[in-house]
Amino acid sequence: MYRVLVTCLCLWAAVTLTEAKPPRRKGGQQPKHGKDARDEPEYNDTPFLPERTGQCLVNGISLFEGAVWSPEPCNVCQCRAGAVSCRAVPCPRAAVQNDHQSGGQRAKKLPPHSENTVEAPPKKKEKEKSRPAGKSKKPNGKAATDSLPQREETAVTPVRVVEKPVAPPKRKPEASLRTAVAGGSLPMAWALEDDGDDDDDDSSMMRPAGRLADLPTGRPVPIPTGRPVVPLTRRPGALPSRRPVALPTGRPVVRFNGRSTVPHAQRNSYMESLPAGCLLSDSLIACGSTGMGHLPIIKDTGVRTLYLADNKISKIPARALAGLPNLEWLDLSKNKLDDFSFSPGLFQNLTRLRRLNLDGNNLTKVPALPSSLMELKINDNKLMGLTPNTFKGLFKLLTLELEDNHFHDGNVSPLTFRPLRKLIYLRLDDNKFRAVPSGLPTSLQELHLSDNRIEVVQAGVLNKTINLRVLNLSHNKLREDRIAPRAWIHLSKLDTLDLSHNKLVHVPSFLPVALRQLTLHHNHIERIPGYVFAHMRPGLDSLHLSYNRLREDGVGEVSFLGLYNSLTELLLDHNRLGSVPRGILQLKALQQLRLNNNFISYVPLNAICDTRVTEDSPLMSVHLENNLIDRRLIPPTAFSCIKSYHSVVLRPQNYEDIYE
Structure with a gap:
C-alpha cells in the first residue's frame, strides 16, 4: 500500500x-x-x-x-x-487565456497553482491613439482589446485586425464604363477603398489605386475568429480598403473623386428612376445604351458629366436639367430627339456647360443653346439650314461639327459664322456644298469640307481665314482650272492641304507658300508642271501622288525644283511610269521613295544614287516591287548610297518567272 x-x-x-x-x-x-x-x-x-x-x-x-x-x-x-x-525551480504562473466561445470577451484567470499569481491587466477606459487597430468585433457590436504579453521596454506595434470581405459579384457595368465615357477624362484603373465607417451606404467611392505597402515578415497572430491576421503597415496617406455598395434596386454604385454634395435621401430619389446599368459617381451619371426612354428630373449640384448616348429618349422635360447647375458635359447622341424634344428654356440654367453632343438625332434646326458652350457636335442629323441667328451668343465656341446634314450653298447664310469669333475647328463634311462657304471666321485654323460636291474654289472666299493651318477638300469634284489662281496663295500659315479623290489632271499652281504636306492621291494627274513648287519656302516635306496617271514624260528635270532640300517623302506608286523619274537624284533630304506598281523595266546608273558622291544617302526605304525589272541587269552600284540592303524592296516583279 x-x-x-x-x-x-x-x-x-x-x-x-x-x-x-x-x-x-x-x-x-x-x-x-x-x-x-x-x-x-x-x-x-x-x-x-x-x-x-x-x-x-x-x-x-x-x-x-x-x-x-x-x-x-x-x-x-x-x-x-x-x-x-x-x-x-520557478513557481508556475496562473495561465491566462481568452474565452473564444464567448465571442472575444476579456481574458479570465485560471485557478493558480501557487501564491505567485500574475493578474490580468485591467481594462482601459479610453482607446490609445497609438493603437487604433487593435480591436476585434463582438457579436453584440462591442469591441475587446486583445492582450498579449509584452516586455515593458518593447514598443507596441499597432496591429490592424482585418475581416476578410466577401467578394462582390462580378458586374458587367464596370466593363462598359470605358466605352460609356470614352470621350471623357475618367481614368481606367480604380481601387475599391473604405473610409472605415461601419455602415455600408452609398457614400462609397472609387479612388485611384496606389502601391500597396510591403507586409512585414513574421508569424500570423491568431484572433478569436480563428483566422490568422498578419500585421499590416501602411505608408502615410494610404487609404483603407472599400467595398462596392449596391443600391436597393440591385444596381451597383461606382463612386469617384470625393463625396456627394447632396443628402443621400435626395440622391436616392432620382437614382430610383434610373434604369439598370447606369454608372454613378459624385461627378458622373453614365446611362449609355440602357434603353432609357425618358430623362427623369435630376437634382444634384455635384454632377458635371451626364452621358445618355445610344438610348430612346424623344422628349426632355422643361425642368429635367434645372437641378444640374454645374453640368459641364452633356452627351445626348444617338437618341430620337427632334425639334419638339427641347423646351425653350431647357439649357437656360446650364451656365457652365462646355461640351454638348447631339449627334445621330432627327433635328432639322439648331436649338437654343447656352453661351458657355466651347464644343458643339450636331453630326448626322437633318439640319436644313443655318441663319445669322443660329449661333447667336456662342462667342466662346471653339469646335463646331455639322457633318452629314442637308446643307448646300442656298441654305447657309454668309453671316452664319459671324458670332463665332473664337472658332478654331469647323467640320462640314458629307453635305451638298458645290463651293467653299463664304463668311468663315478669321480665327479658324482647321476646315474640313470632304465628301461634298465642290467644283470650284472662288477667289477671295478664303481671304479672311488668314490663320488657317489645315484644309481638307478631299472627295469632291475639283479640277485645277476651277481653282482661282490666287484662291489660297495668301494663306501664309497653311501647312496641310488635302485634294485627294478629286478630278485634277495636273498638280495645281499657286499653292500656299508655307505648305508642308500636299496630298493628291486618287486623281487623274498626268503631269507635274515645271517650277510648280519653286516659290515655296522652305518647301514641301511630303508629296503624295499615288494612284494617278503619271508617265515618265510627265515628270521633268525641274518638276521638283524648290523641294531639293526639304522633301523627305515622295509617293509615286500605282502610276504609269516606265522608268525612274528624272529629278529624284537632286532630292538630298529624301528618306522614303515609293515607285512600286508601275511599269519600270530598268534602273540605270545614277538614277537613285549618285556614284560620284561618297556620302551616304538619307534614303531609308525604296520600293520598286511589282514592276518589270530584271534584277540581274541592275548595275552593282545602282543602290550603293543606301546604307542597308534591306531598305531596297525589289521582289516580287511581274515578270520574275523569266529569270527565276
Missing part, C-alpha cells in the same frame, strides 16, 4: 511540473520570480533522457533511472545514475 501511494505521488509531481512549466519569453528567455530565482540558472525544459541504467532508493522505495518527483512546492528531484539530484 505504501509503495502505491509513493508511485501516485511521483506521477502527480511529474504532471504538475509539466503543467506549471512557464511560457517562453521573446528570445527564448524564461520568466524569473523572487530573489532566489534570479540566482538560480534557467530551468531546461528538454525532457530527461536516461543516460545509463540505475535505481535510487527514496524513503524505502526504489525508483528507476530518470524518475522525477517534487517533495515540496518549488522544488524538484530526479534520479540520475543511482543518485538523487534536487534543485529549486
